[in-house]
Amino acid sequence: MHIAAWLGFTILALICFGVVGLLQKLSTDLISAESALLWLIAGFVLLEPFVYPGRSILQYSPRSIAIIFVAGILNALGSWAILAAMKSGGKASVVVPLTAIYPMVVCVLGPLLLHEHITSKQGVGIAFGLAAIFLLAR
Amino acid sequence: MSEPKASTFSATLRTRWFWCSILTILGWAGWALLLKIGSLEIPSEPSLFVQTAGMVPLAVVLVFSRSVRGPQDKKGIGYSLLNGIITGVGIFCLLAAYRSGGNTSVVAVTTALYPLVTFALAVPLLKEKLNKSQIAGLILATLSIVIFSQ
Numbered sequence: 001m002h003i004a005a006w007l008g009f010t011i012l013a014l015i016c017f018g019v020v021g022l023l024q025k026l027s028t029d030l031i032s033a034e035s036a037l038l039w040l041i042a043g044f045v046l047l048e049p050f051v052y053p054g055r056s057i058l059q060y061s062p063r064s065i066a067i068i069f070v071a072g073i074l075n076a077l078g079s080w081a082i083l084a085a086m087k088s089g090g091k092a093s094v095v096v097p098l099t100a101i102y103p104m105v106v107c108v109l110g111p112l113l114l115h116e117h118i119t120s121k122q123g124v125g126i127a128f129g130l131a132a133i134f135l136l137a138r
Numbered sequence: 139m140s141e142p143k144a145s146t147f148s149a150t151l152r153t154r155w156f157w158c159s160i161l162t163i164l165g166w167a168g169w170a171l172l173l174k175i176g177s178l179e180i181p182s183e184p185s186l187f188v189q190t191a192g193m194v195p196l197a198v199v200l201v202f203s204r205s206v207r208g209p210q211d212k213k214g215i216g217y218s219l220l221n222g223i224i225t226g227v228g229i230f231c232l233l234a235a236y237r238s239g240g241n242t243s244v245v246a247v248t249t250a251l252y253p254l255v256t257f258a259l260a261v262p263l264l265k266e267k268l269n270k271s272q273i274a275g276l277i278l279a280t281l282s283i284v285i286f287s288q
Binding site for chain 2: 004006007009011016017021023027029031038044048051056060067068071075078080081084086096097101102103104106113124132135
């Protein structure tokens with residue numbers, strides 16, 4: 001059976017992101033959320049050589065680099081919070097879908113910060129997201 | 139007799155895990171917004187490098203934190219390290235899927251289904267159980283994520 005390369009990579013990405021939720025719960029059952037975050041960052045750092053841009057990074061504006069740098073800090077903050085949620089007794093099968101709806105906030109803030117418009121389809125997505133928060137918390 | 143649903147919800151509002159989850163939503167929403175702005179100029183791979191560099195100062199602070207001192211469970215450390223590596227590998231696979239000719243919408247929607255994979259693994263391996271409301275919530279959350287990933 002032949003599987004197209006893009007489909008193989010897509011399925012692999014799906015499995016990786018799904019397995020991560022399980023590992024978050026398994027790790028916080030044994031160590032603190034802070035320790036889990038520290039080693040998670042270490043895991044990320046191990047992959048840095050594969051994306052090392054060399055001197056080409058200097059061609060980008062300091063403003064864009066600073067924005068992406070702060071994005072990394074917020075990513076770490078979000079990662080700490082999800083680990084803390086699991087450490088405090090949140091189930092992986094509840095916390096993972098609950099936190100996965102973060103694009104809803106991006107969609108709500110988009111018109112304010114990026115001058116984007118909310119389409120009717122995205123409006124449905126926001127309604128589903130809000131209902132999901134309510135139902136997952138029951 | 140089971141508790142009324144409304145009181146279950148209000149009880150959840152008093153839990154730490156719920157508010158930590160909300161903080162995750164806000165943190166990752168900020169991350170996604172800034173990434174959207176920054177990616178107008180910086181492509182994915184250098185962006186990944188800079189993002190990880192942004193996480194390092196927090197790691198340095200954590201090294202001096204009380205909660206990471208003392209004896210640590212090696213298995214827990216292993217799971218966390220694997221967590222970081224697998225997240226990174228997942229991102230590489232995502233980028234490779236886009237590069238090898240995958241339709242952007244199909245790739246984005248398919249990978250957005252990851253909470254279902256976590257659910258499918260957590261039920262047998264962690265013995266987690268969801269009530270009917272939470273299963274409905276899982277489905278709605280997945281639909282919402284699929285809509286936003288298009």
